[in-house]
Amino acid sequence: MMMLDLxxxxxxxxxxxxxxxxxSLSVRPGVSVGLVGESGSGKTTLLRLMLGLIRxxxxxxxxxxxxxxxxxxxxxxxxxxxxQPVFQDPYSSLDPRQRVIDIIGEPLRSLRIPGDRTQTVxxxxxxxxxxxxxxRRYPHEFSGGQRQRIAIAxxxxxxxxxxxxxxxxxxxxxxTRIRIVELFKTLSEKLTLVFVSHDLGVVAALCEEMIxxxxxxxxxxxxxxxxxxxxxxxxxxxxxxSIPRMPA
Amino acid sequence: xxxxxxxxxxxxxxxxxxxxxxxxxxxxPGERIGLIGESGSGKSMTAMAxxxxxxxxIGVSGSIELDSQQVVxxxxxxxxxxxxxxxxxxxxxxxxxxxxxxxxxxxxxEPVRRRLERESGKTSxxxxxxxVRDLIDKVxxxxxxxxxxSYPHEVSGGQRQRVAIAxxLACRPKLLIADEPTTALDVTTQAEILKLxxxxxxxxxxxLLFISHDLPVVAQVVERVIVLKNGVAVEEGPVKAVFGNPxxxxxxxxxxxxxxxxxxxxxxx
Amino acid sequence: MSPVETSVSRREQRHSxxxxxxxxxxxxxxxVALLTLFWTPYDPLNASGGRLxxxxxxxxxxxxxxxxxxxxxxxxxxxTALLVGTGAVAIGATVGVSLGVLAAFATRLxxxxxxxxxxxxxxxxxxxxxMLVVAAxxxxxxxxxxxxxxxxxxxxxxxxxxxxxxxxxxxDYIVASxxxxxxWAGVVFRHVLPNIWPTLSxxxxxxxxxxxxxxxxxxxxxxxxxxxxxxxxxxxxxxQGTVYTAPIGAIAPGIALVALVIGMNLLADGLRDIGDPTxxxxx
Numbered sequence: 003m004m005m006l007d008l009x010x011x012x013x014x015x016x017x018x019x020x021x022x023x024x025x026s027l028s029v030r031p032g033v034s035v036g037l038v039g040e041s042g043s044g045k046t047t048l049l050r051l052m053l054g055l056i057r058x059x060x061x062x063x064x065x066x067x068x069x070x071x072x073x074x075x076x077x078x079x080x081x082x083x084x085x086q087p088v089f090q091d092p093y094s095s096l097d098p099r100q101r102v103i104d105i106i107g108e109p110l111r112s113l114r115i116p117g118d119r120t121q122t123v124x125x126x127x128x129x130x131x132x133x134x135x136x137x138r139r140y141p142h143e144f145s146g147g148q149r150q151r152i153a154i155a156x157x158x159x160x161x162x163x164x165x166x167x168x169x170x171x172x173x174x175x176x177x178t179r180i181r182i183v184e185l186f187k188t189l190s191e192k193l194t195l196v197f198v199s200h201d202l203g204v205v206a207a208l209c210e211e212m213i214x215x216x217x218x219x220x221x222x223x224x225x226x227x228x229x230x231x232x233x234x235x236x237x238x239x240x241x242x243x244s245i246p247r248m249p250a
Numbered sequence: 251x252x253x254x255x256x257x258x259x260x261x262x263x264x265x266x267x268x269x270x271x272x273x274x275x276x277x278x279p280g281e282r283i284g285l286i287g288e289s290g291s292g293k294s295m296t297a298m299a300x301x302x303x304x305x306x307x308i309g310v311s312g313s314i315e316l317d318s319q320q321v322v323x324x325x326x327x328x329x330x331x332x333x334x335x336x337x338x339x340x341x342x343x344x345x346x347x348x349x350x351x352x353x354x355x356x357x358x359x360e361p362v363r364r365r366l367e368r369e370s371g372k373t374s375x376x377x378x379x380x381x382v383r384d385l386i387d388k389v390x391x392x393x394x395x396x397x398x399x400s401y402p403h404e405v406s407g408g409q410r411q412r413v414a415i416a417x418x419l420a421c422r423p424k425l426l427i428a429d430e431p432t433t434a435l436d437v438t439t440q441a442e443i444l445k446l447x448x449x450x451x452x453x454x455x456x457x458l459l460f461i462s463h464d465l466p467v468v469a470q471v472v473e474r475v476i477v478l479k480n481g482v483a484v485e486e487g488p489v490k491a492v493f494g495n496p497x498x499x500x501x502x503x504x505x506x507x508x509x510x511x512x513x514x515x516x517x518x519x
Numbered sequence: 520m521s522p523v524e525t526s527v528s529r530r531e532q533r534h535s536x537x538x539x540x541x542x543x544x545x546x547x548x549x550x551v552a553l554l555t556l557f558w559t560p561y562d563p564l565n566a567s568g569g570r571l572x573x574x575x576x577x578x579x580x581x582x583x584x585x586x587x588x589x590x591x592x593x594x595x596x597x598x599t600a601l602l603v604g605t606g607a608v609a610i611g612a613t614v615g616v617s618l619g620v621l622a623a624f625a626t627r628l629x630x631x632x633x634x635x636x637x638x639x640x641x642x643x644x645x646x647x648x649x650m651l652v653v654a655a656x657x658x659x660x661x662x663x664x665x666x667x668x669x670x671x672x673x674x675x676x677x678x679x680x681x682x683x684x685x686x687x688x689x690x691d692y693i694v695a696s697x698x699x700x701x702x703w704a705g706v707v708f709r710h711v712l713p714n715i716w717p718t719l720s721x722x723x724x725x726x727x728x729x730x731x732x733x734x735x736x737x738x739x740x741x742x743x744x745x746x747x748x749x750x751x752x753x754x755x756x757x758x759q760g761t762v763y764t765a766p767i768g769a770i771a772p773g774i775a776l777v778a779l780v781i782g783m784n785l786l787a788d789g790l791r792d793i794g795d796p797t798x799x800x801x802x
Contacts, residue, residue, distance in 0.1 A: 040436035041407075053698050082700040095691035099713045105692075108709075112700035146289075156695065175288035176463060177500075180507035200437060203511030230516045244441035246466035248505070248512050249493055 005029050005163060005194060006052065006085070011061035013047055021047045023218040024061070029164065034195040036205030036226065038241075039215035045198050048215070049168050052196070053087055054078060083113050086157040090169035092149035096141040102127075102152055103137040109160040126155040130185060147178035151185065158189065165189065166196045171204055183207055202245055206230060214238050252318065254279050254425050254457050255300060255337070260312035262295050262304070262481070269295050269308070270481040279424060282451060282458040284468035284489070286504070287478035293461045296478075297427050300459070301337055302329040317424060334361060334421035335368065342430035344410035348402040354413050355398030358382045361420035385416040389446060408439035412446070419450065425457045432467060444470050465508040469493060477501050538789025544782025548775075552598035561588035563595050563749060571765045580771050583754075584761060593771055595749040600731045600779055603665055607730040608723050610669025611676050616719070618673065619680020620707055623688055634681065640674035645733050646740075653742045661744040664737050668730045679722055683715040717791060724787030728780040735776055751776045 006029040014020040022044045029035055039045040050056050051063065054072045063070040065084070071077055086109070089095040096105055106123045109115070115122075124134055130151040141149055150170065157165050167186065171179045186195060186208055199205050205212055206226055213223040214235065222235040233239045253276035262270040270292035277283050287293040298304045300314055302321050314321040317336035319328065338361075341347045349357060362381045366373040386394045389412040402410055411431060418426055428447065432440040448471050451458045462468050468475060469489050477485040477492065477500065484498040496502045560579075561567040566586030567578075574581045580589035622633040640648070649667035656663045687693065687710065696706050737743035738752030746753070751772040758768030 040438060053694075055694065055697065079700060082698055085698075087695065087698050089691040089695065091691060095695050097690075097692040097696075097710050097714070100709075108696060108701060109699040112696075112702075112705060153695070156699070176465070176507050177288060177503050180510060201511075202437070203515055206514035206516075207511055240438055242515070244438045245515065246441070246444070246464070246470050247515075248466050248508055249469050249490055 005031050005066065006196075007064040008052075009062050009064070011051065011058045011063060013044075013051060013056065013059050020059075021218050022051070022058075025215075025218075025220055026061075027213055027220065027223065029194060029196055031163070031194055033211055034190045034197065034209045036209035036212035037196065037198040037215060038200065038202055038205050038212055040200050040241075042217060043215040044218040045200075045215050046168060047218075049087070049166055049196075049198050052166055053085065054081060079113060082109070083115070083160050084163045086160065086162040086165055088150070088153050088157045088165060088167040088170045091173050092146055092153050093141075095153050096149055098141055100140070101137065102139055102141070105141070105152060106137075106156045106159050109156065113160060115160055122159060123155075126159040129158060129189075130155045145178075146174055147182060150174060150178075150182055154182075154185065154189070158193070162193060164194045164196060166198070168198045169200065170197070172199065172201060179204070202241060214241070253277060253315070254281075254317060255459070256313070256315040257296070257300065258313040258315075260296070260299065260314060261310070262292065262299055263309045264307070268481055270299075270478075273312075273478075273481070273483055275476055275483070275486065277425065277457050277459060280455050280457055281474070282460065282472040284472035284475040285459060285461045285478060286463065286465065286468055286475055287461075288463050290480065291478040292481035293463075293478050294429055295481075297339065297429050297459065297461055301333055301339055301427065303339075331368075334364065334423060336423060337425040337427055338418035338421045338423035339427045339429060340411070340414050340418050340431045342433050344407065344414045344434075345402060347414050348410060350402055352401070353398065354400050354402065354405070355382060357402075358385055358413065358416050358420060361417050365421055381420070385420055388419060388450065389413075389416045391416070406439075407435055408443060411435065411439075411443055415443075415446065415450070419454070422454075423456060425459060426451065427459045427461070429461045430463070431460075433462070433464070440467070447471055465493065465504060466512065477504070534789050534791070537785040541782050541785030541787075541789055544778050545786055548597050548601060548779050548782070551594050552601045555594045555598050559591045559594060561591045563587065563591045571761060571768075573765070574767060581765065581767050583757060583768060589754075589768060589771060592749040592754055593751070593775055596751040596754060596772060597775065597779070599661065599744055599748055599750045600734065600776070603661070603668065603734040604727040604731045604779075604783070606665035607668035607672055607734075608727045610666065611672025611726060611730075612719075612723055614669070614673035615676025616680050616712075618677040620684050620711065622677065622681040623684035623711075624703070630681075634678075637674050637678045637681075640671075641678060643671075645671040645729070646736055649733065649737055650740075650742060653737070659737075659742050659745055661748055664734055664743045667737075668733050671733075672726045672730065675726065676719070676722065680715065680719065683718055684711050687711050687714045720790050721787045724783050724790060728783040728787075731776065731779055731783070 008025055008027050011022060011025045012020055013022040025048065037045050037048060051058055054070055057072055065081055068077060070081065103120065103123055106126055107119050110119050110122055123137060127134060127136055132148065132151050132155065141152065144152065171182050174182060183204060189195065190208065195208065197205055197208055209226055211224065212226045212229060214221050214237065216237045222229060222233070222238045229238060233242050256276040258274045260270055260273040261268065273296060285293045285296060295304070299310050300316060300321065302324055304310060310322055312322065316332055319332055321329070359378050359382050362378050363373050366377065383394060386397060391397045391409060391412050397405060397409070432443050435443060444467065458472065460468060460472050472489060474488050475492050476483050477498065479500045485492055485496065485501045492501060493505055496505045567588050568582045568586050570582065570584050570586045572578055572582040578588050578590065580593065583589055583592065622630050625633060645668065648671045649664065652667035652670065653659050653663050693706060693710060696710055701709065734743055734750065735752030735755065738750040739756045743752055744750045754772040755769055762769050
């Protein structure tokens with residue numbers, strides 16, 4: 003069974019340029035996927051398509067039995083509840099004028115999810131390892147890593163099936179990054195993680211499968227273990243060879 | 251041999267917030283040293299202080315000798331002579347380091363002309379042009395004609411960083427300070443720039459102060475590292491020793507994290 | 520205390536001083552304006568003494584050339600000034616913010632058209648614009664003046680709002696809000712407006728001061744509130760002929776005008792920090 007299925011999806015911001023070219027991929031429940039690519043690979047566009055923020059120029063995106071239709075508000079309400087994003091820059095992704103409780107509670111409020119909102123927010127805070135007194139505070143009172151935890155709490159508060167993370171640890175320091183990666187790893191036991199990144203090391207540590215993108219095209223996909231062991235496409239080989247390693 | 255850069259008991263503070271505390275280290279001619287630290291570690295502050303580029307509102311005390319000249323408290327005219335000849339800097343974001351309204355050829359020509367005037371008191375257009383061509387070859391920029399006549403935004407990020415390196419080389423500095431020079435670049439481009447830097451440093455014999463948060467990147471280009479945490483040097487030594495057998499807890503955390511991602515990629519390299 | 524902290528607290532002190540002084544100046548005006556609704560020293564419409572009397576215990580600021588008490592005129596002028604400032608800014612803010620937010624959301628073409636229109640409107644001097652509105656409504660009244668000034672303000676506010684809103688709309692928290700299921704209206708009220716409010720509110724206070732000056736100018740030109748509504752601008756105009764013999768007639772409304780405008784500007788300065796959670800807190 004497929005949760006999210008992209009069939010021959012293309013997208014161009016203008017008629018002359020296609021950012022994504024005939025991309026097909028599927029996300030299966032419980033299998034975390036890494037979308038790997040450098041600048042210009044189209045990975046962020048792909049993510050925006052999967053979030054229903056833009057529509058493909060051609061091709062279809064299916065969610066379960068339905069096709070993603072940004073015009074269908076009843077469907078979008080269900081889809082938003084099921085698919086939540088985490089962004090790269092936690093300084094830009096949290097409204098500086100809102101308290102943490104309102105930031106994390108926004109999906110509950112906007113998607114009209116019943117239940118005790120404060121209690122649900124408290125549970126989300128606990129799940130990301132933040133103290134409850136964080137609720138009454140503002141984003142600027144937190145460090146970059148803590149802010150990213152707040153952003154993750156917002157993403158999981160409505161109990162989504164899929165979390166789409168866009169370079170979600172790239173802006174963090176190494177010692178913080180490792181802890182946020184661990185948090186994602188824990189979360190990926192309960193939900194399906196789609197992790198977009200240029201950082202093969204992070205994707206390798208987090209994702210069972212990966213898809214390599216180059217200039218808007220999928221050049222290689224499969225089990226992370228297999229690709230790392232025997233990269234088939236020349237670009238994948240070059241990418242792997244470019245990663246600086248620790249001295250033995 | 252006397253040190254090219256000798257920093258002793260350096261303190262940098264903004265108000266009474268210490269940014270760097272009691273930092274001492276030196277770089278001998280031809281030596282390659284890495285300054286490792288995360289955000290807020292004071293690594294970039296140290297580089298700025300070494301070239302006298304810190305704003306006046308930031309308090310600096312201690313001693314920084316660059317090519318036997320005291321930098322702390324030096325006048326602008328002393329520093330202007332020292333910058334370039336003694337040390338040149340390559341920054342993280344080449345787009346902001348280059349003048350967006352000047353063609354690349356002219357930008358590289360400027361430091362060349364300044365150096366020639368300093369050395370022989372006169373320049374000719376031909377000599378400058380020839381040297382600009384040489385520099386472009388040296389940093390392996392493709393299609394030199396096109397690059398010379400392009401503006402910074404018209405070339406790729408990796409090419410811009412090559413231009414910035416060419417401008418630094420134009421000064422023929424004894425010390426090259428590279429402040430996160432590959433952080434803004436793609437992995438494949440980063441690999442190329444690191445290779446270029448390594449090769450240039452070896453060929454010209456200049457010393458290198460490489461500043462980065464990325465352990466494996468630092469390991470590729472330097473011999474010795476200093477680990478900074480909140481403005482304090484917590485560990486120092488040869489790359490192999492520090493990364494192979496870290497002593498300080500903080501270094502251990504960093505090395506473990508870096509190794510974890512490394513191992514996830516499989517034990518190759 | 521460190522130099523950085525001292526300079527921060529000095530800035531805060533300066534801000535609170537500006538706020539206090541601004542509140543005082545505007546507050547006095549407001550009290551006087553309210554008072555005139557119930558009581559004035561003399562009948563504002565009829566002579567209560569000789570013509571152009573000098574200041575005395577009976578008439579603190581003397582009388583005008585019709586023998587009316589000048590202090591009474593001045594107090595009613597304060598009411599007119601506040602009414603014009605508040606009315607014009609209210610119209611300007613409502614129309615301007617709405618247009619600005621719409622422009623920020625509009626498609627490229629619509630946005631370009633809107634931006635160009637606003638630029639042309641702003642290029643018109645406020646007074647000229649006001650004169651056109653007054654001419655179009657073929658009778659000058661306090662309300663045409665307020666409407667005219669409000670429209671002029673709305674162009675400036677719309678342009679500012681558009682730029683500020685666009686900057687906010689580029690932030691990731693807007694996308695996060697959308698993917699949280701929040702409607703565009705929700706995005707505007709919950710994220711865009713709160714984040715552009717600090718800059719806007721300062722601008723409103725400045726526009727208020729400008730509107731008061733503009734109304735005085737209109738009245739001076741005879742295009743503002745017609746008699747018997749006293750206005751500082753008309754007091755100035757009426758005092759023009761007697762400025763050498765009875766200078767108080769020009770000096771008093773002049774000082775009142777300057778004090779209110781300065782008060783509004785100080786208030787704007789002090790307002791900047793209010794409602795910003797990122798200021799004045801320890802990290």
